[in-house]
Amino acid sequence: MNSQPIAFIHSTARFLPERVLTNADLERMVDTNDTWIRERTGIRERRIAPDEMTAADMGARAARCALQKGGLAPSDVDVLIVTTATPDRWLPSTACDIQSRIGALDCLAFDLSAACTGFLYALTVAEGFIAAGRGETILIVSAEKMSSIVDWSDRATCILFGDGAGAAVVRPAVDGRGILSSHHLSDGNLAPLLERPAGGSAMPLTPELLASGAHLVHMEGREVFKNAVRSMAQSGFAALEAASLSSDDVDIMVPHQANIRVIESTAKYSGIPMEKVYVTVDRYGNISSATIPVALDEAVEEGRMGPGSVVLMTAFGAGLTWGAVAMRW
Numbered sequence: 288m289n290s291q292p293i294a295f296i297h298s299t300a301r302f303l304p305e306r307v308l309t310n311a312d313l314e315r316m317v318d319t320n321d322t323w324i325r326e327r328t329g330i331r332e333r334r335i336a337p338d339e340m341t342a343a344d345m346g347a348r349a350a351r352c353a354l355q356k357g358g359l360a361p362s363d364v365d366v367l368i369v370t371t372a373t374p375d376r377w378l379p380s381t382a383c384d385i386q387s388r389i390g391a392l393d394c395l396a397f398d399l400s401a402a403c404t405g406f407l408y409a410l411t412v413a414e415g416f417i418a419a420g421r422g423e424t425i426l427i428v429s430a431e432k433m434s435s436i437v438d439w440s441d442r443a444t445c446i447l448f449g450d451g452a453g454a455a456v457v458r459p460a461v462d463g464r465g466i467l468s469s470h471h472l473s474d475g476n477l478a479p480l481l482e483r484p485a486g487g488s489a490m491p492l493t494p495e496l497l498a499s500g501a502h503l504v505h506m507e508g509r510e511v512f513k514n515a516v517r518s519m520a521q522s523g524f525a526a527l528e529a530a531s532l533s534s535d536d537v538d539i540m541v542p543h544q545a546n547i548r549v550i551e552s553t554a555k556y557s558g559i560p561m562e563k564v565y566v567t568v569d570r571y572g573n574i575s576s577a578t579i580p581v582a583l584d585e586a587v588e589e590g591r592m593g594p595g596s597v598v599l600m601t602a603f604g605a606g607l608t609w610g611a612v613a614m615r616w
């Protein structure tokens with residue numbers, strides 16, 4: 288536990304594209320139905336970005352807004368960390384693309400790859416920069432255009448994901464508010480459960496691979512589900528224990544939003560009632576690493592959390608990666 292928190296979230300923002308893709312729309316695209324999707328996932332609709340809008344475009348909008356809400360200028364940013372499973376391109380990083388768009392030219396910018404867990408890993412990295420005295424304003428941007436890597440003919444995956452971006456400005460802690468503890472792990476042996484097999488250096492794209500869809504998201508849904516619940520609950524407990532807190536102390540849980548059944552099972556194992564859990568999955572589906580910053584921004588706006596609230600964030604994703612962060616808001 289940090290006896291005194293080192294870093295806290297100074298401001299947040301979100302950007303969701305306007306276009307809504309409903310379950311009824313999906314019924315016209317693949318062999319599925321609204322009842323199945325709602326009962327198995329809790330998702331009613333998700334947002335889809337227009338073709339010309341990239342992950343960096345969405346991230347830049349959220350980033351500008353987070354800085355503005357925090358009373359900061361782009362020139363104040365010391366470090367820009369971008370988490371994304373859908374970079375605009377492989378080289379250079381999407382962080383450099385966002386840096387250029389927002390004009391934060393006096394900082395170092397890099398992408399952090401941890402799939403849906405990215406935002407929580409980034410929070411801990413940001414805390415490390417501050418602890419080391421290597422920056423005072425760390426901008427985290429989680430931007431995802433999942434619609435660009437989903438196989439729209441695979442009903443088991445295409446119903447799950449959506450597009451959007453969230454941003455958070457991390458600054459040195461004040462008045463005992465900030466990150467209390469974190470717990471992160473990964474297990475590369477489980478990589479085949481959720482991957483995009485082709486398109487990297489291991490399997491460079493060929494016309495045949497492209498035609499087979501091997502560059503798109505492939506997932507063993509049931510196995511991912513089991514691991515997700517176990518790992519999020521485990522990390523949540525570890526983070527609480529490290530902060531000398533119990534589940535009763537948690538005012539609000541903000542979990543990664545992949546599936547309402549994963550969220551409900553994790554909350555149950557963690558001993559946290561659903562009234563204390565913030566849910567967006569019904570409206571946005573799984574926006575990968577953007578789910579938590581988007582949810583934080585909404586929860587604050589709705590008055591579900593505020594200064595002093597004990598917030599438990601938990602996430603899991605491809606890798607597999609997972610983690611939890613406990614924070615006094």
Ligand SMILES: CC(C)(COP(=O)(O)OP(=O)(O)OC[C@H]1O[C@@H](n2cnc3c(N)ncnc32)[C@H](O)[C@@H]1OP(=O)(O)O)[C@@H](O)C(=O)NCCC(=O)NCCS
Binds near residue numbers: 511546604
């Ligand atoms: C993907 C997921 C919703 C599937 O739900 P499930 O209850 O595990 O369903 P199954 O995969 O066992 O499939 C059950 C049946 O539904 C069918 N099915 C799958 N997708 C369907 C859809 N969109 N509509 C209708 N039926 C569907 C399957 O084909 C299967 O049919 P069968 O029994 O005739 O073979 C669920 O496993 C899940 O959410 N896993 C976690 C995924 C996740 O969170 N990934 C992101 C990680 S960050």
